[in-house]
Amino acid sequence: MLNKIILIGRLVRDPELRYTGSGTPVCNFTLAVERNYTNRDGDRDVDFIPVVTWQKLAETCAQHLGKGRLVAVDGRLQIRKSEKENRTYINPEVVAQDVRFLDWPKDGNSQNQRGRSGASSNQQFGPDSPPDSAEDMLDDDFDVPF
Template structure:
């Protein structure tokens, strides 16, 4: 069984890229708070790589941004690739199957028009 549910905040602004054949992807990181605090009293968090595909990527772009609190359901997937130094890099990430909006969409104030 491979099912993961997370609640956390997006670490970066949302960017959606077309990868060909009508497919779209958005990669980001989710900051998930740990229970308890460090000895210094600071909150701890884990930073989980997350991948959104197609419609979910577009919904994320439309309604969320850096710092948005969201809930995610998905599955863990591992992959590897060769970096520029020809070293093999292994990645484990959450492939998102469903996205849950926890906070209302932040209103963007219209720009103030100044008469000249």
């Protein structure tokens, strides 16, 4: 059996870092992911997908990601069920095993961010710039819907 999801999208808001009772870091964020087709109006529909990261990856995401950043998430689908007032709620989320940063911060602080990011973005793309192939895959007309 296989449970694998790969997503590329933009963060809807800044990630939220918290710690479990035992001190394990957990970070939550939501990705806006465009669908591959256009609707009747010629626009692409967008799905908002909740993502959760754990441990060192959670701390790295919380420290280096922010609203509007483009990322690739590799992980698995998890369905959480909860019951409240005789109703069952189904809450799907992606548990990320790897998060790749596909762009640099747009604020003037990008050199500082690259210097601090260490294993998260520098080692994946090289020390100077993101790969041309990632830039070629981007659709410049994509707007984050918020």
